[in-house]
Amino acid sequence: MYKLIMPEGNISYDEGLKMQEKAYKLVADGECDGVIFILEHKPVFTVGANGGLENLLVTFEELKNKKIDIVKTNRGGNITFHGPGQIVVYPILNISGYHKDVHWYVSLLENVVINILSEYNIRGYKKPEYRGVWVDEKKISAVGVHLKKWISTHGLSLNVNVDKSYFSMINPCGITEFGVASMEDYQDNVKIDDVKYKLIENFQKLLKINLINESL
Structure with a gap:
């Protein structure tokens, strides 16, 4: 059984x-x-391994x-931002x-993120030298994972209508030569709840699983 957890707020x-530790x-x-x-986080900068x-x-x-x-974590990658x-x-x-x-x-x-962006007519792509998903040479999705006994924790973030001013407080992922993008830069009235359900659909499709929405 695969559980789907979508906390409110x-x-x-x-x-x-x-929550991740309990699920692990x-x-x-x-x-x-x-x-x-x-989910969505309260404003936080996380520092990677x-x-x-x-x-x-x-x-x-x-x-x-x-x-x-600001929180130090065991995921891969450098510093990034999470928030509403x-x-x-x-x-x-x-x-x-x-x-x-792991690759x-x-x-x-x-690929999950690229598939979703394409549904909104946004062309996302990968950069061989950097992890994550990019649009017009700007990073729209960060990816950082940790594996222990082949069980994954951490994951991905996708900017939908995030306040990008937070990113000016850091060099996101340690990168200085590229900017940060959000889906609202390319499409009007993107509803974050709709994007969440598209994420569910894509994970089910690519992993060939059925997610059951319930509590942990």
Whole structure:
């Protein structure tokens, strides 16, 4: 059984980590085949296993004043932002039943986003030198994962109608030569809930699973 969890409101990043830990244990213990979280976070900068504090362009005091959290994580990648108007997806899956290949898995996540963008007539693409999905040389989706015993945590983010001013406080993913895009830059009246359900459809299609919407 594959569970779909869609928390209401914007949740803290720490709460999201606790949810992932609980789901990881369920999958590792064989109590379910996988759990996919689709949610929005309260404003937070997350730092990956490859570092990222050197790409923070404001002080910790400024972050505190603006009520923006900063959290170190074990996912791959550098520093990035999560917040309202951006969809975050955490697939907790045992990928050994598919391919024991982290590159295959990251590419699958990128393909999910590219498929959704195409439904809105937005041409998303991959850059060989950078992970994530790009539109017009701007990053619209970040991907960062962690695998333990071939069970995945963390995942992807997709900018729908996010406040891009947050990204000016960092060098997103450690990249300085490219900008950040959001779906609303290319299509008017994109409804974030519609995009969430398109994510569900694409994950079910690409993974050939049936997601059951319920609590953890």
